[in-house]
Amino acid sequence: MHLFEATARRLRPLRLLALCVPVALFAAIPLLYIGFSSIQAGWSGIRPLVFRPLIAELLGNTLALCGTATAGCVVLGTALAWLVERTSLPYRSAWLAVLCAPLTIPAFINSYGWITVRPSLSGLTGATLVSILSYYPFVLLPVAAAVRGLDPAAEETARSLGSGPAAVFARVVLPRLRPALLGGALLVALHLLAEYGAIEQLRYPTFATAIIAQYQSTFASTAANTLAAVLVLCCLAFVTLEVLLRGRARTARLGAGAPRPAVPARLGPWTAPVILALLGLLGLAIGVPAYSVAHWLTYSTADAWDPGTLLPTLWSTMRLGALAAGVAVVAGFPMAWLAVRYRSGLTTALERSTYLASAVPGVVVGLALVSASIRYARPLYQTTTLAVAAYVMLFLPRAMVSLRSAIGQAPPALDEASRGLGQSALATFRRVTVPLTAPGILAAAAMVFLAVSTELTATLLLAPTGTHTLATEFWSATAEIDYPRAAPYAVCLILLSVPAAYLLLRQSTKGTSR
Numbered sequence: 293m294h295l296f297e298a299t300a301r302r303l304r305p306l307r308l309l310a311l312c313v314p315v316a317l318f319a320a321i322p323l324l325y326i327g328f329s330s331i332q333a334g335w336s337g338i339r340p341l342v343f344r345p346l347i348a349e350l351l352g353n354t355l356a357l358c359g360t361a362t363a364g365c366v367v368l369g370t371a372l373a374w375l376v377e378r379t380s381l382p383y384r385s386a387w388l389a390v391l392c393a394p395l396t397i398p399a400f401i402n403s404y405g406w407i408t409v410r411p412s413l414s415g416l417t418g419a420t421l422v423s424i425l426s427y428y429p430f431v432l433l434p435v436a437a438a439v440r441g442l443d444p445a446a447e448e449t450a451r452s453l454g455s456g457p458a459a460v461f462a463r464v465v466l467p468r469l470r471p472a473l474l475g476g477a478l479l480v481a482l483h484l485l486a487e488y489g490a491i492e493q494l495r496y497p498t499f500a501t502a503i504i505a506q507y508q509s510t511f512a513s514t515a516a517n518t519l520a521a522v523l524v525l526c527c528l529a530f531v532t533l534e535v536l537l538r539g540r541a542r543t544a545r546l547g548a549g550a551p552r553p554a555v556p557a558r559l560g561p562w563t564a565p566v567i568l569a570l571l572g573l574l575g576l577a578i579g580v581p582a583y584s585v586a587h588w589l590t591y592s593t594a595d596a597w598d599p600g601t602l603l604p605t606l607w608s609t610m611r612l613g614a615l616a617a618g619v620a621v622v623a624g625f626p627m628a629w630l631a632v633r634y635r636s637g638l639t640t641a642l643e644r645s646t647y648l649a650s651a652v653p654g655v656v657v658g659l660a661l662v663s664a665s666i667r668y669a670r671p672l673y674q675t676t677t678l679a680v681a682a683y684v685m686l687f688l689p690r691a692m693v694s695l696r697s698a699i700g701q702a703p704p705a706l707d708e709a710s711r712g713l714g715q716s717a718l719a720t721f722r723r724v725t726v727p728l729t730a731p732g733i734l735a736a737a738a739m740v741f742l743a744v745s746t747e748l749t750a751t752l753l754l755a756p757t758g759t760h761t762l763a764t765e766f767w768s769a770t771a772e773i774d775y776p777r778a779a780p781y782a783v784c785l786i787l788l789s790v791p792a793a794y795l796l797l798r799q800s801t802k803g804t805s806r
Contacts, residue, residue: 302326308634312642319646319685323524325660326652329517340482341518347500350519352525354485354498356416362481366488368424368573369431369476370469377439380556388436388797391570392429394577395793398746398763399426401488401782403771405581407493410587419467419496423484425577430483431476433797434697438472439465443756444555461604471538471700475693478534478655482689485527486653489748489767500653504749507655520656524648531644585783591776606784609761612751613744613792615676616683617737623684624736628695646692649685657682658753674756682750687743691736698732738792761787 330338341347375381376388392684405423406413413421442465466473488500499519559566598649624646631643644756649657661682665673672678676714755761762785767777 308630309642312639315468315623315627315688316642316645317683319649319688322649322652322657322660322685325663326520326656327522328516328522329514332514338518338641339512341515342522347519347522350497350499350502351522351526353416353496354500354523356495356528357419357423357491357498358481358484360416360420361427361484362477364420364424364426365431365480366473366477368428368660370473372428372432372570373436373439375566375570377436378556378559379566380558382563382565387570388432390574391432392500392793392797394426395429395742395797396783396786396789397426397578397581398430398489398768398789399423399487400493400579400746400767401585401785402426402577403490403493404775404778404782405584408775409580409585414495416496417606418494419491420771421576422490422494423480423487426490428485428577430479431473434472434476435469437697438469442468452555472697474534474538474623475697479531479690479693481530481567482527482647482650485523485530486650486686488653489763495769499526503653504655507659516656517619520652523652527648527650527652531647534612535640535644547793578762581782585779585786588775593776594780596777596780602780602784604707605760605762605765606788608755608759609745609763609788612679612683612755612761613741615680616687616744617691617740619680620684620688621695621733621737621739624688624691624695625733628692628699632696632699642695643692647689650687650689654686654747654750655753657685658750661751674754676756676759679751679754679756679759682754683740683747685742686747686750687740690739694732694736694739695729698729698735703751734795738795741792742789745785745792763795 325573367372372391376384376391381387398423402425403418405420406422486500487498488504491498492501492504499522501521503516503523506519509736522709627646630639661678662673665678745761748763748767755764762781766778766781766785767779769775
């Protein structure tokens with residue numbers, strides 16, 4: 293019996309690998325497309341395209357945006373997480389919900405709001421501002437959850453040994469927040485690499501905007517593929533950096549830590565200034581786009597609110613988002629489980645391989661799937677299946693971050709105890725694993741749904757003929773500078789994002805009371 297159990301344990305990673313390798317190969321399709329195009333061009337054709345001033349300028353712009361916006365999101369998200377979890381800020385739970393509200397406003401609607409209020413806003417300053425205001429919740433949510441789960445005894449011990457507040461935070465708290473903080477930062481950086489809508493509106497040239505401009509002019513040019521290859525290398529560098537910084541720390545534990553919550557730090561006379569600062573932040577992140585949308589709604593005609601146009605568009609967006617969220621969770625769970633429970637160089641490489649396609653603009657993923665479907669699977673061309681496949685390629689990392697965190701916090705000892713009591717692997721998964729990881733599963737689905745709702749370029753290429761989404765209709769209107777016609781679609785996008793953002797917030801705060 294013991295020999296049988298030992299053999300089963302050794303075979304389990306192999307069975308998971310059999311599920312994960314096809315997912316990794318599937319996610320590599322855009323990279324294979326870029327690589328094949330580069331090989332066809334040859335080094336003589338690629339060299340003059342890579343070593344030219346334009347590439348250096350685009351690389352500098354892209355890295356500058358990723359660096360400034362990601363750093364801003366990390367600092368702001370961590371500071372806000374500490375405020376709402378570890379200080380005497382009144383109504384902390386309500387503040388957490390309100391501070392996560394920017395999740396309901398897509399980045400290109402945020403930029404739409406800012407450029408209609410302040411048309412001169414552009415360049416790195418404008419792109420960084422809008423990016424931080426749009427994406428800081430990606431850091432706030434995981435870091436707040438991590439802060440909430442910290443055992444205050446370690447901090448109290450450090451203070452009793454003479455360490456000051458700054459030293460305790462740097463030496464005790466930050467190392468334990470590292471996995472959540474780096475996961476959120478990686479999400480922000482990868483999203484910025486491929487961001488198009490918001491950055492294009494703010495007239496800040498990056499690799500993503502240049503790639504799409506190249507494809508629009510020559511459809512499938514060597515120059516565009518070369519730019520995409522450089523972008524993939526940037527993504528690979530970010531993913532590698534995150535792995536190195538995260539180290540081999542494990543966050544799972546059997547107990548819940550101290551049976552009492554941490555004593556909140558008293559804000560005292562700083563309470564009013566902190567509240568005013570938070571209200572100012574919300575005014576910038578929510579107030580500006582809300583004012584702009586409301587302003588243009590007053591100019592919208594009855595035709596812009598035609599139910600015959602809005603309702604089918606809303607339904608298409610919801611259907612595509614739900615399908616992609618479900619497929620991404622099913623595809624990502626075995627990969628996340630393997631990466632957390634059977635960590636090795638191979639499993640880490642497999643997991644991180646799914647991140648590379650997310651740094652490629654949707655137009656490149658779309659063209660890769662168009663080429664693959666026409667050559668090898670023509671019946672899939674211009675079907676919902678192909679569109680969902682593109683969404684999974686683009687947004688699987690969003691699901692992976694939440695799934696990996698949830699699995700990392702689920703104690704392996706409970707699974708082993710269940711198997712030791714005679715439960716089968718399937719029964720253990722159903723009765724133990726799923727309940728423990730359910731918050732992470734739902735958060736992963738919500739993250740993918742939010743992303744699909746606002747995706748532009750891949751949808752334009754791959755959606756079945758006659759299928760329109762809220763994002764594509766909004767973009768079509770803003771491209772024609774028809775802001776009143778775009779406003780109803782902006783309202784629908786925001787309202788559609790609210791339930792998913794609420795679910796994401798609810799799952800991240802489940803089990804807490806304040």
